[in-house]
Amino acid sequence: MEWLYLVIGIAVVAVVVVLGGIGLVRGRGREAGPVEAPRATPTDVLAPPEAGIEGVLEPEAPEAPDVVAAPTLERPERPASRLVRLRQRLAGSGTLGRGLLGLLSREQLDEDTWEAIEDLLLGADIGVQPTHELVERLRTRLRVEGGVAADARTVLREELINLVDPSMDRSLHVSGADGNPGVVLVVGVNGTGKTTTVGKIARILVAEERTVLLAAADTFRAAAADQLSTWGERVGVEVVRGPEAGDPASVAFDAVKQGVDRGIDTVVVDTAGRLQNKQGLMDELGKVKRVIEKQSPVTEVLLVLDATTGQNGLIQAKVFAEVVDVTGIALTKLDGSAKGGIVVAVQRQLGVPVKLVGLGEGPDDLAPFDAAAFVDALLS
Numbered sequence: 001m002e003w004l005y006l007v008i009g010i011a012v013v014a015v016v017v018v019l020g021g022i023g024l025v026r027g028r029g030r031e032a033g034p035v036e037a038p039r040a041t042p043t044d045v046l047a048p049p050e051a052g053i054e055g056v057l058e059p060e061a062p063e064a065p066d067v068v069a070a071p072t073l074e075r076p077e078r079p080a081s082r083l084v085r086l087r088q089r090l091a092g093s094g095t096l097g098r099g100l101l102g103l104l105s106r107e108q109l110d111e112d113t114w115e116a117i118e119d120l121l122l123g124a125d126i127g128v129q130p131t132h133e134l135v136e137r138l139r140t141r142l143r144v145e146g147g148v149a150a151d152a153r154t155v156l157r158e159e160l161i162n163l164v165d166p167s168m169d170r171s172l173h174v175s176g177a178d179g180n181p182g183v184v185l186v187v188g189v190n191g192t193g194k195t196t197t198v199g200k201i202a203r204i205l206v207a208e209e210r211t212v213l214l215a216a217a218d219t220f221r222a223a224a225a226d227q228l229s230t231w232g233e234r235v236g237v238e239v240v241r242g243p244e245a246g247d248p249a250s251v252a253f254d255a256v257k258q259g260v261d262r263g264i265d266t267v268v269v270d271t272a273g274r275l276q277n278k279q280g281l282m283d284e285l286g287k288v289k290r291v292i293e294k295q296s297p298v299t300e301v302l303l304v305l306d307a308t309t310g311q312n313g314l315i316q317a318k319v320f321a322e323v324v325d326v327t328g329i330a331l332t333k334l335d336g337s338a339k340g341g342i343v344v345a346v347q348r349q350l351g352v353p354v355k356l357v358g359l360g361e362g363p364d365d366l367a368p369f370d371a372a373a374f375v376d377a378l379l380s
């Protein structure tokens with residue numbers, strides 16, 4: 001019997017040990033708090049998805065890793081076709097063209113009609129002298145050649161093109177000599193669209209596959225440098241900036257020096273155009289130009305003029321032309337002006353060609369000026 005008690009004893013001990021073990025496991029689990037879901041290890045994510053369970057559940061698509069997208073640079077429009085595309089933007093062009101053609105196709109070209117023609121031309125800001133010249137030319141030619149409607153249109157077109165002067169060199173001088181960069185100095189009164197025009201020019205140059213550097217030498221307005229940086233970022237052009245209210249000439253100097261050192265094709269310099277007295281303007285712009293030319297000659301001095309300012313704009317233009325040797329004009333906001341005739345007036349006043357026209361706020365709304373395309377837009 002003793003062996004029987006021994007076996008029972010061992011069995012009891014064994015049961016106690018097993019039950020105790022289970023209790024320990026449970027107790028440990030509780031002590032560990034709520035059971036966390038097992039974390040997916042990296043291998044879980046990368047493991048090839050198992051075939052859908054029994055073909056019913058599709059495997060979850062692995063999450064796409066975070067990829068920082070490389071900034072995509074804009075590809076600006078090439079300038080060739082811009083004036084044609086922007087033709088309809090010449091606000092009021094229809095009014096002038098249709099008005100002139102309507103008057104010239106009257107059966108009787110009497111004095112009243114010629115007066116009405118003069119008024120239309122003066123109203124479009126062509127200027128007094130050019131208006132008289134044009135009317136005289138039209139009178140002579142239509143008298144001699146006979147004024148049937150179709151001819152009137154041809155004669156008017158030819159005479160308007162002559163007035164705009166197709167013989168002027170309208171190329172923008174953006175190339176330097178002897179391996180130096182071309183330097184375009186952009187001047188004009190604030191608010192005329194200077195900074196915007198610098199940005200748009202940078203886009204044209206990039207579209208022509210030139211290397212470009214911009215100089216934010218309008219240090220009086222922090223916003224101007226920011227604005228320029230935004231233009232630059234969009235097409236991948238660097239902007240040289242200086243401290244706010246710093247010396248504009250030193251920013252221009254730095255930029256042109258970098259342009260020379262780095263073999264850049266064109267440096268475009270944005271300047272401040274505060275309406276101050278002529279002496280102040282002369283000191284400021286004169287210094288910027290002199291300092292730049294310690295590095296490399298300025299190849300183009302582009303005056304930005306707001307077409308909507310009419311006579312006021314012409315007076316400003318004159319002041320700037322006396323301060324720096326303006327070599328070209330960028331006429332902005334022609335989309336907002338019914339006074340396309342200012343092209344003629346400003347060229348006459350300064351003896352300098354309009355090289356570019358701004359026809360909107362969009363990045364590619366700047367076009368090289370072309371006399372025939374412009375007159376065709378006026379007469380369309």
Ligand code: GDP
Nearest residue numbers: 190191192193194195196332333358359360361
């Ligand atoms: P800045 O002070 O001379 O540098 O002038 P901004 O470049 O800051 O331009 C002044 C304002 O004119 C901005 O609102 C431009 O978007 C606007 N602007 C510039 N060029 C044109 C243009 O050709 N057409 C129109 N409609 N607006 C323009």
